[in-house]
Amino acid sequence: MEALLLSERIKNAILIGESDFREFKSAWEGKPGAKKPRLAKKISQDIGEALVAFANTDGGEIIIGIEDDGTITGVPHDDRDLDLTMHAPFNWVDENQQLPMVFRQKVVIDEKLVLFFQVDKGITEIYQLKDGRVMRRNEKRQTVPANLKRLQFERNEIKSRSYDRQFVDGAQLKDLDIQLVERLTMELLHGSTPERFLQQMGVAEYTVGGLKLTRAALLLFAKDIQKWHPRCQIRILKIAGTELLSGDQYNVISDEVVQGNLFELIQKSWDYLRPYLALSTKFTSEAKFEQVFAYPEEACKEALLNAIAHRDYSAEGRGIEVMLFHDRMEIKSPGPLLSTISVEDLQALDNRHDSRNAKIAYVLKTSKVMREIGEGMKRIFTSMIENQHHQPKLYSNTVWFTLTFFQINN
Numbered sequence: 001m002e003a004l005l006l007s008e009r010i011k012n013a014i015l016i017g018e019s020d021f022r023e024f025k026s027a028w029e030g031k032p033g034a035k036k037p038r039l040a041k042k043i044s045q046d047i048g049e050a051l052v053a054f055a056n057t058d059g060g061e062i063i064i065g066i067e068d069d070g071t072i073t074g075v076p077h078d079d080r081d082l083d084l085t086m087h088a089p090f091n092w093v094d095e096n097q098q099l100p101m102v103f104r105q106k107v108v109i110d111e112k113l114v115l116f117f118q119v120d121k122g123i124t125e126i127y128q129l130k131d132g133r134v135m136r137r138n139e140k141r142q143t144v145p146a147n148l149k150r151l152q153f154e155r156n157e158i159k160s161r162s163y164d165r166q167f168v169d170g171a172q173l174k175d176l177d178i179q180l181v182e183r184l185t186m187e188l189l190h191g192s193t194p195e196r197f198l199q200q201m202g203v204a205e206y207t208v209g210g211l212k213l214t215r216a217a218l219l220l221f222a223k224d225i226q227k228w229h230p231r232c233q234i235r236i237l238k239i240a241g242t243e244l245l246s247g248d249q250y251n252v253i254s255d256e257v258v259q260g261n262l263f264e265l266i267q268k269s270w271d272y273l274r275p276y277l278a279l280s281t282k283f284t285s286e287a288k289f290e291q292v293f294a295y296p297e298e299a300c301k302e303a304l305l306n307a308i309a310h311r312d313y314s315a316e317g318r319g320i321e322v323m324l325f326h327d328r329m330e331i332k333s334p335g336p337l338l339s340t341i342s343v344e345d346l347q348a349l350d351n352r353h354d355s356r357n358a359k360i361a362y363v364l365k366t367s368k369v370m371r372e373i374g375e376g377m378k379r380i381f382t383s384m385i386e387n388q389h390h391q392p393k394l395y396s397n398t399v400w401f402t403l404t405f406f407q408i409n410n
Helices: 006-016 040-055 079-086 155-165 178-188 193-201 215-221 261-278 297-310 343-347 359-368 376-386
Strands: 022-025 058-065 101-109 112-119 134-137 143-146 206-207 211-212 233-239 250-261 277-284 289-293 320-324 328-334 393-396 402-404
Touching: 006 022, 006 058, 006 101, 006 112, 006 193, 022 040, 022 261, 040 079, 040 112, 040 134, 040 143, 079 101, 079 112, 143 250, 155 215, 155 359, 178 320, 193 206, 193 211, 215 261, 215 359, 233 261, 233 297, 250 261, 261 277, 261 297, 261 320, 297 320, 297 328, 297 359, 297 402, 343 393
Parallel strands: 022 058, 233 320
Antiparallel strands: 058 112, 101 112, 134 143, 206 211, 233 250, 277 289, 320 328, 328 402, 393 402
């Protein structure tokens, strides 16, 4: 087994670049050729605000001594200033709160000192700065003020929000699809190893007893997903008519269940669903046969991805359901919307988001399976409208979140 050194972790982070989960900050200011060290107090403020914002969103990290383009320029400050900046996670946060810190370290990279801070997503409370302000990351990767009341957590969300980061006893590297992990390692961290890749992604941790895997690692990469989660699946039902009947009137034409780890599920579920959506085949002006679909392909793919990435995996007895009626398609995801987001927020299409499964979302985003987090619903609505379909219907109760597409002639 190989433990990922912190210096390697930081180099990998610089290689991957800034994202929803990562921010670089320079320790210098001024015009080119006349740079001078920034005030330690200002750097400390940046650190405090960023960490509070990350903890209130999906977790993340800030590295001081790195320019926006990834250039390592280092931190030139003296010991007194360094001590002030290293204590920013405490000095700038409400004195009654303690951030869920993962790392707070000074590290030398390429002979230059950088400061590395990483924080987990908070699951039990909303974090505030010392002056009472609440910060959050927005869709533009910015640290911005937020409304405390809006971010209050409901107690019954704690289990679902923390599920994907829990470590699983007995799970080992051999339980994963190692070819999939190796491929992603090659694409994202060329020259690294699967063990180090998993640690870099935050879904595994090296301990005295060996590599420990989280539920996120198993959901994403397991060879036999049913061993670890009985309902990591999508059930696709084709129904005759506009309502699902029971008993002697049971009107389900076909009932398919697609299973697999999340990378498999994303591809396989679309492969299974796509034929059901084809209405006809037409001969185009370019002399090619082209299938006509009941709903725009982009909207359907995005809706499936959204369901897979954001469903409540702590609801182990339920899976995602896709119900194809004569006039509509319903995609039902286990778990209600989080208390920080409403149906109205999603319909506003302003990229507002909050990831229930922060670790899973991070891996899918980093591997480019997902695009910018928070933009999925906007792409769904835009695709439907551009193809002259009705606006999708969103609904959330205490058990399910449902997205409904309507056929163009209904």
